[in-house]
Amino acid sequence: xxxxxxxxxxxxxxxxxxxxxxxxxxxxxxxxxxxxxxxxxxxxxxxxxxxxxxxxxxxxxxxxxxxxxxxxxxxxxxxxxxxxxxxxxxxxxxxxxxxxxxxxxxxxxxxxxxxxxxxxxxxxxxxxxxxxxxxxxxxxxxxxxxxxxxxxxxxxxxxxxxxxxxxxxxxxxxxxxxxxxxxxxxxxxxxxxxxxxxxxxxxxxxxxxxxxxxxxxxxxxxxxxxxxxxxxxxxxxxxxxxxxxxxxxxxxxxxxxxxxxxxxxxxxxxxxxxxxxxxxxxxxxxxxxxxxxxxxxxxxxxxxxxxxxxxxxxxxxxxxxxxxxxxxxxxxxxxxxxxxxxxxxxxxxxxxxxxxxxxxxxxxxxxxxxxxxxxxxxxxxxxxxxxxxxxxxxxxxxxxxxxxxxxxxxxxxxxxxxxxxxxxxxxxxxxxxxxx
Amino acid sequence: xxxxxxxxxxxxxxxxxxxxxxxxxxxxxxxxxxxxxxxxxxxxxxxxxxxxxxxxxxxxxxxxxxxxxxxxxxxxxxxxxxxxxxxxxxxxxxxxxxxxxxxxxxxxxxxxxxxxxxxxxxxxxxxxxxxxxxxxxxxxxxxxxxxxxxxxxxxxxxxxxxxxxxxxxxxxxxxxxxxxxxxxxxxxxxxxxxxxxxxxxxxxxxxxxxxxxxxxxxxxxxxxxxxxxxxxxxxxxxxxxxxxxxxxxxxxxxxxxxxxxxxxxxxxxxxxxxxxxxxxxxxxxxxxxxxxxxxxxxxxxxxxxxxxxxxxxxxxxxxxxxxxxxxxxxxxxxxxxxxxxxxxxxxxxxxxxxxxxxxxxxxxxxxxxxxxxxxxxxxxxxxxxxxxxxxxxxxxxxxxxxxxxxxxxxxxxxxxxxxxxxxxxxxxxxxxxxxx
Numbered sequence: 001x002x003x004x005x006x007x008x009x010x011x012x013x014x015x016x017x018x019x020x021x022x023x024x025x026x027x028x029x030x031x032x033x034x035x036x037x038x039x040x041x042x043x044x045x046x047x048x049x050x051x052x053x054x055x056x057x058x059x060x061x062x063x064x065x066x067x068x069x070x071x072x073x074x075x076x077x078x079x080x081x082x083x084x085x086x087x088x089x090x091x092x093x094x095x096x097x098x099x100x101x102x103x104x105x106x107x108x109x110x111x112x113x114x115x116x117x118x119x120x121x122x123x124x125x126x127x128x129x130x131x132x133x134x135x136x137x138x139x140x141x142x143x144x145x146x147x148x149x150x151x152x153x154x155x156x157x158x159x160x161x162x163x164x165x166x167x168x169x170x171x172x173x174x175x176x177x178x179x180x181x182x183x184x185x186x187x188x189x190x191x192x193x194x195x196x197x198x199x200x201x202x203x204x205x206x207x208x209x210x211x212x213x214x215x216x217x218x219x220x221x222x223x224x225x226x227x228x229x230x231x232x233x234x235x236x237x238x239x240x241x242x243x244x245x246x247x248x249x250x251x252x253x254x255x256x257x258x259x260x261x262x263x264x265x266x267x268x269x270x271x272x273x274x275x276x277x278x279x280x281x282x283x284x285x286x287x288x289x290x291x292x293x294x295x296x297x298x299x300x301x302x303x304x305x306x307x308x309x310x311x312x313x314x315x316x317x318x319x320x321x322x323x324x325x326x327x328x329x330x331x332x333x334x335x336x337x338x339x340x341x342x343x344x345x346x347x348x349x350x351x352x353x354x355x356x357x358x359x360x361x362x363x364x365x366x367x368x369x370x371x372x373x374x375x376x377x378x379x380x381x382x383x384x385x386x387x388x389x390x391x392x393x394x395x396x397x398x399x400x401x402x403x404x405x406x407x408x409x410x411x412x413x414x415x416x417x418x419x420x421x422x423x424x425x426x427x428x429x430x431x432x433x434x435x436x
Numbered sequence: 437x438x439x440x441x442x443x444x445x446x447x448x449x450x451x452x453x454x455x456x457x458x459x460x461x462x463x464x465x466x467x468x469x470x471x472x473x474x475x476x477x478x479x480x481x482x483x484x485x486x487x488x489x490x491x492x493x494x495x496x497x498x499x500x501x502x503x504x505x506x507x508x509x510x511x512x513x514x515x516x517x518x519x520x521x522x523x524x525x526x527x528x529x530x531x532x533x534x535x536x537x538x539x540x541x542x543x544x545x546x547x548x549x550x551x552x553x554x555x556x557x558x559x560x561x562x563x564x565x566x567x568x569x570x571x572x573x574x575x576x577x578x579x580x581x582x583x584x585x586x587x588x589x590x591x592x593x594x595x596x597x598x599x600x601x602x603x604x605x606x607x608x609x610x611x612x613x614x615x616x617x618x619x620x621x622x623x624x625x626x627x628x629x630x631x632x633x634x635x636x637x638x639x640x641x642x643x644x645x646x647x648x649x650x651x652x653x654x655x656x657x658x659x660x661x662x663x664x665x666x667x668x669x670x671x672x673x674x675x676x677x678x679x680x681x682x683x684x685x686x687x688x689x690x691x692x693x694x695x696x697x698x699x700x701x702x703x704x705x706x707x708x709x710x711x712x713x714x715x716x717x718x719x720x721x722x723x724x725x726x727x728x729x730x731x732x733x734x735x736x737x738x739x740x741x742x743x744x745x746x747x748x749x750x751x752x753x754x755x756x757x758x759x760x761x762x763x764x765x766x767x768x769x770x771x772x773x774x775x776x777x778x779x780x781x782x783x784x785x786x787x788x789x790x791x792x793x794x795x796x797x798x799x800x801x802x803x804x805x806x807x808x809x810x811x812x813x814x815x816x817x818x819x820x821x822x823x824x825x826x827x828x829x830x831x832x833x834x835x836x837x838x839x840x841x842x843x844x845x846x847x848x849x850x851x852x853x854x855x856x857x858x859x860x861x862x863x864x865x866x867x868x869x870x871x872x
């Protein structure tokens with residue numbers, strides 16, 4: 001059978017991984033796919049850089065739009081990142097009847113509904129395994145492997161940069177800024193790390209995971225996003241004393257009233273496998289009603305791990321590209337006519353447990369004031385720790401773990417506590433999940 | 437679209453899970469699959485028992501052969517276990533043009549080549565996600581999710597009974613027989629636990645994983661099988677002191693000269709995630725050249741976890757059952773004409789590291805004798821531990837960790853050491869893997 005013909009848009013890190021792995025494992029991949037996978041050309045702006053990344057063999061072009069719609073191309077692989085021109089090019093490729101493989105989480109989290117609808121109408125596939133958790137085949141696992149399940153929640157370490165930073169802060173007792181600088185030197189963090197450290201990248205990914213887990217349209221704008229830039233070493237150490245580790249989690253949870261979609265630093269029990277995922281590694285836990293808890297672990301970024309997922313998609317698309325669209329796995333796991341309009345809950349309605357650190361004047365009665373404010377709002381306390389802080393222990397840190405409560409109620413309680421005379425600094429509030 | 441019509445052969449634990457989950461998640465599964473999944477009848481020998489397990493709703497029959505070939509059945513689900521009559525029924529179903537979903541690892545490990553060839557010739561699918569690691573979608577991950585990779589090795593905790601026993605032995609310092617009895621009371625071990633504790637069940641599974649990882653025919657007869665019945669608590673404790681845990685691993689590894697396929701108790705570094713998989717849980721690590729190490733974790737047995745995989749296969753088959761066979765994933769991951777004849781290595785040619793415990797008379801020169809025998813055969817020592825043993829420390833246990841060597845050479849060395857006058861008891865020899 002003739003080789004399937006692939007166009008690459010973009011010639012960066014992931015593209016160079018795709019070229020290398022397709023070349024190195026050519027025979028192995030052909031034996032699996034039943035036919036060869038051949039890159040016909042690569043679109044890149046800077047051809048000198050592209051040559052350095054990809055070698056001399058492949059034809060290059062600067063005309064992205066022409067390549068995305070060329071007659072002799074079966075699959076367009078979009079590896080440019082960012083919204084435009086990636087969005088226009090993907091839509092143009094779809095309109096020209098090309099299947100698309102993309103690693104672009106931002107694009108799909110923001111414009112997935114438009115793109116999937118266009119693909120559906122044109123009868124082509126848009127595959128995006130590489131957009132979530134790099135080399136871990138988590139999209140396939142949730143969409144196909146766990147298709148029997150009513151999925152209850154998905155919780156994942158889905159940003160390697162922040163997990164590297166948190167691991168180092170805990171391991172070495174360093175502060176955020178020091179570790180960030182070190183991560184940038186080692187290549188674990190970008191020169192502009194905003195998307196990673198502010199939780200935006202993880203939010204793109206949990207948006208996609210939530211959609212395929214629950215069969216709802218992609219709704220990035222309703223995903224709650226909180227990063228790790230404000231996190232202090234003291235809280236990592238206090239969490240540790242209480243038997244928890246702090247991870248930046250993406251969480252998608254089904255509740256009776258709607259779906260929670262949120263990214264924030266989270267205390268999880270130190271004994272959980274997820275708590276022991278260190279460095280730049282990623283892992284996703286999925287709780288299904290039939291299967292129970294499953295965990296998927298691996299490299300969440302990097303040239304070849306991401307290429308591994310891009311090529312797995314290429315093999316899938318190769319297999320099915322001449323098949324009736326009804327034979328294909330739906331883009332968002334559920335048939336296009338079967339998506340649900342389950343609401344995404346605002347944070348004020350999310351139910352979770354909390355870690356609070358309150359810096360107080362060291363005097364009698366303070367603790368009673370705080371706990372009675374919490375009690376009045378039905379927030380019950382699970383554990384408490386008190387530690388001297390400041391110079392010569394001039395004040396005291398009161399650390400509280402609460403049981404589950406509604407965030408709106410916690411917000412009210414915190415406003416009251418913050419207003420107390422004896423409370424000296426802004427209260428630190430983190431969320432805590434038992435992941436059971 | 438009409439519902440897909442399913443026949444169940446068998447009405448045991450897994451069948452009852454399939455019935456329950458299909459019923460409970462009917463809507464969710466239909467929204468994913470694009471059509472309903474309907475069980476038309478169940479074949480069972482004992483109808484009173486079947487009614488108790490499955491409820492009153494489903495038609496029962498005792499005529500397995502008639503149900504397996506009935507005109508109004510699209511997919512036959514074989515959940516009987518054992519070789520016959522399962523093998524004949526599966527072949528009859530295939531001959532009648534039915535797709536088959538099975539959880540029967542023993543059948544596929546022993547007769548997979550015959551069954552897959554028959555399915556290929558008849559243009560039907562045989563899906564077996566439930567045959568390996570229960571609810572973990574590991575077959576799909578290796579066969580599709582990691583299709584870009586040259587897989588280097590697969591190592592898994594793929595038998596929950598033995599992992600439960602090993603976890604309890606380590607946690608509570610109990611001996612094998614005590615924990616086995618407890619596991620039987622709790623339902624973690626069968627009344628006749630032979631297949632589990634002797635490693636046969638794990639060997640069936642690693643045989644299948646090895647085939648899909650490396651694209652070789654199923655060869656259970658060449659898989660090395662060693663169980664945990666001989667394992668002593670002392671070795672678990674010594675391993676711990678040296679920073680290792682003992683797990684029953686199934687290992688499939690590609691080497692320059694052939695493929696290793698083996699099941700045996702294995703020391704692995706305590707810091708590895710795999711070492712921290714406790715109780716009846718399963719986990720599989722796959723090392724691919726592009727993706728690096730990935731890990732897949734979940735429940736490896738039980739009614740609903742196994743049903744989760746059976747139903748995932750049903751959804752896959754439902755999607756593709758009218759498609760051209762060329763659009764399907766090949767049974768053993770590689771196209772049928774593309775399987776390799778790479779040899780499976782005999783144990784004597786396997787390369788691994790070792791844990792040795794030698795009980796010796798407590799006298800000068802013994803250690804020198806042992807280490808010089810090892811050195812003569814090029815076996816180098818990585819770590820050593822010496823502990824008094826016996827009443828009043830009448831003798832000494834010498835514990836050695838070696839670097840990698842060829843098993844045949846280690847066998848020779850052990851024969852010489854065993855023959856020494858100062859060696860008092862049979863040497864304990866376990867294998868050690870760093871899983872890097």
